[in-house]
Amino acid sequence: MTVPRRPRLRPLAAALCLAVLALSSCANPPDAERPAAGSASAGDINKEAGLQRLRTERVDAIAAQVPRAVRDRGTLEIVTFAGLAPPLSFYATDNKTVIGMEPDLGRLVADVLGLKPRLHTVSWENMFVGLDSGKYDVAIANITDTEERKRTYDFASYRQDKVAFEGLKGSGLRVREPRDVAGLTVAVHPGTNQEKLITQWSAENERAGRKPSEIKFYQAQSDVYLALRSGRVDLYLGSNPSVAYHVADAGQTEVVGTYSGAGAGREGWIAATTRKDNGLAVPLAGAINALIDDGVYGKAVARWHLTEEAVTRSRINPPGLP
Numbered sequence: 001m002t003v004p005r006r007p008r009l010r011p012l013a014a015a016l017c018l019a020v021l022a023l024s025s026c027a028n029p030p031d032a033e034r035p036a037a038g039s040a041s042a043g044d045i046n047k048e049a050g051l052q053r054l055r056t057e058r059v060d061a062i063a064a065q066v067p068r069a070v071r072d073r074g075t076l077e078i079v080t081f082a083g084l085a086p087p088l089s090f091y092a093t094d095n096k097t098v099i100g101m102e103p104d105l106g107r108l109v110a111d112v113l114g115l116k117p118r119l120h121t122v123s124w125e126n127m128f129v130g131l132d133s134g135k136y137d138v139a140i141a142n143i144t145d146t147e148e149r150k151r152t153y154d155f156a157s158y159r160q161d162k163v164a165f166e167g168l169k170g171s172g173l174r175v176r177e178p179r180d181v182a183g184l185t186v187a188v189h190p191g192t193n194q195e196k197l198i199t200q201w202s203a204e205n206e207r208a209g210r211k212p213s214e215i216k217f218y219q220a221q222s223d224v225y226l227a228l229r230s231g232r233v234d235l236y237l238g239s240n241p242s243v244a245y246h247v248a249d250a251g252q253t254e255v256v257g258t259y260s261g262a263g264a265g266r267e268g269w270i271a272a273t274t275r276k277d278n279g280l281a282v283p284l285a286g287a288i289n290a291l292i293d294d295g296v297y298g299k300a301v302a303r304w305h306l307t308e309e310a311v312t313r314s315r316i317n318p319p320g321l322p
Helices: 068-073 101-112 124-133 193-207 221-230 240-250 281-294 296-303
Strands: 075-081 116-122 153-160 162-168 185-188 214-217 235-239 253-260 269-275
Touching: 068 075, 075 101, 075 124, 101 116, 101 281, 101 296, 116 124, 124 269, 153 281, 162 193, 162 221, 162 240, 185 193, 185 221, 193 214, 193 235, 221 235, 221 240, 235 240, 240 253, 269 281, 281 296
Parallel strands: 075 116, 185 214, 185 235
Antiparallel strands: 153 269, 162 235, 162 253
């Protein structure tokens, strides 16, 4: 999709952190999207509530594509998952202001569309309930594009999907394939791509005559790490950015394996998610591509140390997980 060029941006009021700690990388996939592993160094990420917001300007040609009902309302109702961890979406040091890559991107998209951003944080399942009812326009919440979800939602990709296994330091665990989790207890958030992956691996182990994994479900990130530290679970399977950040921040755990969220030999995408056929997918992708073209998207991902998961183009409903 061709995105109109737009005026140069106003200079940003604050300097942005551009250092990136790369964990790994992989070859370029088709259609100009560039996957690689996420990265995060906790020490130099600004967690203050007064963190300077990244903002940009309206692009009239893209704003005109927004459905009239949304334009007339004047707001973009953005929802994110309350249980996400840094650097995706989390509470600042005041314990009430939501900051992170996902809120930044939501506000920037709203700016391009000429709408006032209104950010909501809810539980995972209530994000989708709100999308289905029309309460929220778009979820920007580390949601993986899947073929099953495409029956109900449209997607505009904005990041590569990669997951990571986290274990206690000194555990000796290393995860490269399903046999490595046989008989282990693994924590995941319910309803996520990670749950699907570990369920498939556990079933594969059973078919091969190995012990299945015991899968434990947690909503709150704090409960996951309490279970890991206490030994109630052996591993946590989560999004690579959040796991990498926690490892750098807490110092008690380590990444013991990374894996494409799409599975072996596939590429997966994290995408802005909206109710199917509501007319928002095209302007959402257009807004993301406008941000990419003018460089502010690059500043946003660099600020949260996610440059190595950046994409060079947003696509509407790219091939999703089967």
